[in-house]
Amino acid sequence: MYLHGSSRINDKGHLEIGGCDTVELAKQYGTPLYVLDERYIRERMKALKQAAAQSGLSMQVAYASKALSTLAICRIVDEEGLFLDVVSGGELFTAEQAGFPSKRIYFHGNNKSIDELEMALSMGIRLFVVDNFIEMELLETLAREKKQIVSVLLRITPGVEAHTHAYIQTGQEDSKFGFALTSGLAHQAARQAHRSPYLQLEGYHCHIGSQIFELEAFSVAIEKMAHFAYQLWNEESIPCKLFNVGGGFGIRYREDDYPPTPEAFVQTIAANIKHSFARFPEYPEVWLEPGRYLVGEAGTTLYTIGTIKEIPGIRTYVSVDGGMTDNPRPALYQAEYDAILANRASESKEQLVSIAGKCCESGDMLIWDISLPTVKTGDLLAVGSTGAYNYSMASNYNRLRRPAMVLVSDGKAELIVERESYEDLISHDRIPKRLKKRQSVELC
Numbered sequence: 192m193y194l195h196g197s198s199r200i201n202d203k204g205h206l207e208i209g210g211c212d213t214v215e216l217a218k219q220y221g222t223p224l225y226v227l228d229e230r231y232i233r234e235r236m237k238a239l240k241q242a243a244a245q246s247g248l249s250m251q252v253a254y255a256s257k258a259l260s261t262l263a264i265c266r267i268v269d270e271e272g273l274f275l276d277v278v279s280g281g282e283l284f285t286a287e288q289a290g291f292p293s294k295r296i297y298f299h300g301n302n303k304s305i306d307e308l309e310m311a312l313s314m315g316i317r318l319f320v321v322d323n324f325i326e327m328e329l330l331e332t333l334a335r336e337k338k339q340i341v342s343v344l345l346r347i348t349p350g351v352e353a354h355t356h357a358y359i360q361t362g363q364e365d366s367k368f369g370f371a372l373t374s375g376l377a378h379q380a381a382r383q384a385h386r387s388p389y390l391q392l393e394g395y396h397c398h399i400g401s402q403i404f405e406l407e408a409f410s411v412a413i414e415k416m417a418h419f420a421y422q423l424w425n426e427e428s429i430p431c432k433l434f435n436v437g438g439g440f441g442i443r444y445r446e447d448d449y450p451p452t453p454e455a456f457v458q459t460i461a462a463n464i465k466h467s468f469a470r471f472p473e474y475p476e477v478w479l480e481p482g483r484y485l486v487g488e489a490g491t492t493l494y495t496i497g498t499i500k501e502i503p504g505i506r507t508y509v510s511v512d513g514g515m516t517d518n519p520r521p522a523l524y525q526a527e528y529d530a531i532l533a534n535r536a537s538e539s540k541e542q543l544v545s546i547a548g549k550c551c552e553s554g555d556m557l558i559w560d561i562s563l564p565t566v567k568t569g570d571l572l573a574v575g576s577t578g579a580y581n582y583s584m585a586s587n588y589n590r591l592r593r594p595a596m597v598l599v600s601d602g603k604a605e606l607i608v609e610r611e612s613y614e615d616l617i618s619h620d621r622i623p624k625r626l627k628k629r630q631s632v633e634l635c
């Protein structure tokens with residue numbers, strides 16, 4: 192497994208992250224356990240901000256909190272001075288409770304409810320990324336009622352397909368997201384927003400997919416977006432002051448993944464904006480909004496190995512105490528992960544096994560065919576690059592409890608999400624009176 196950030200193998204042959212021995216972490220906090228390398232998250236944020244500062248454009252970095260939203264993460268994002276992209280009342284509430292400045296929050300989503308819009312308006316967030324006509328009209332009505340002028344970007348689908356997994360492509364025109372470019376809907380939306388006395392159209396947004404390695408996809412999308420923005424400016428004097436290029440920057444899940452560097456992402460985006468927006472009197476302010484890039488590689492999940500089943504000549508199934516409930520990505524997207532035995536990390540790999548989760552689902556497989564030292568019940572397995580879209584997509588299927596999360600740095604581990612208890616699992620259940628438990632046991 193590629194060792195990211197502060198991860199290393201210590202003298203005992205144990206995986207260490209942020210100066211903390213993972214074997215000790217597992218003993219203290221139990222497994223499954225999400226371990227987050229704080230220093231690495233901060234480094235990634237700083238690296239992207241620095242690349243943005245050197246881009247020759249006015250460029251802001253936002254964090255797409257759908258990748259991982261917790262109070263502590265919001266605090267880190269705030270301390271590092273990034274903007275925050277939220278897509279639900281829940282993410283917004285988390286940011287508010289973490290004391291994240293509302294002027295650096297903006298709201299995405301293709302079906303924001305009235306309650307969510309009102310909550311965001313009352314918090315005075317920086318802007319809304321309007322996804323469709325119904326939302327635009329709703330927002331206008333609410334702004335009129337509140338006598339407010341609300342800043343908006345329009346989410347545009349530029350018809351660009353990034354080369355990534357089909358289910359996580361969002362840039363193509365046949366998409367539930369945004370106003371499609373070639374259909375003329377995007378032009379119509381821009382005119383409508385520009386005319387409204389209650390909306391301040393600041394510019395446009397596009398997001399062409401996730402886990403992208405191909406820089407060319409950004410170049411094509413930017414060119415299309417600039418052409419669109421220029422038509423509206425040139426023919427109808429509708430300005431484009433702000434252009435949000437979305438996220439999607441790919442990361443390393445496996446040894447043989449070679450994602451572009453942050454500098455390469457930013458330089459490609461900046462060069463294309465300078466080229467494509469050259470006809471405007473000035474360049475727009477540019478926003479980037481990656482999620483996975485900032486937190487993905489900083490996360491590692493620790494599992495305890497339980498049962499081992501060998502089907503001679505076919506396969507050895509090694510089951511861990513978590514699975515698709517804490518990491519649904521292999522089941523959803525056939526996502527591939529890498530792992531090591533955290534308690535015997537220096538031993539040579541001599542056995543080919545497949546890692547199974549504990550859910551009652553044949554598809555609950557975390558890794559097919561991985562070489563590990565000969566595995567024993569009780570060993571500790573560490574799966575890398577689980578910081579993004581693991582906890583945030585976790586479920587309680589089979590009534591499994593969602594794991595705890597610790598933030599590690601400089602040899603210290605701090606709990607930032609508690610492990611769910613069995614009581615948590617039933618805390619929202621209610622029993623109708625007619626089904627109440629019997630007071631006395633009747634003999635049948």
Ligand SMILES: Cc1ncc(COP(=O)(O)O)c(C=O)c1O
Nearest residue numbers: 255398401402438439481482483
């Ligand atoms: C609109 C939008 N912005 C940002 C992101 C973050 O994507 P990623 O985590 O791949 O950077 C997503 C998710 O794909 C998204 O849909």
Ligand SMILES: N[C@@H](CCCC[NH3+])C(=O)O
Nearest residue numbers: 257359361401520579580
């Ligand atoms: N959830 C996806 C990414 C898409 C997210 C947002 N559009 C993943 O785990 O890869």
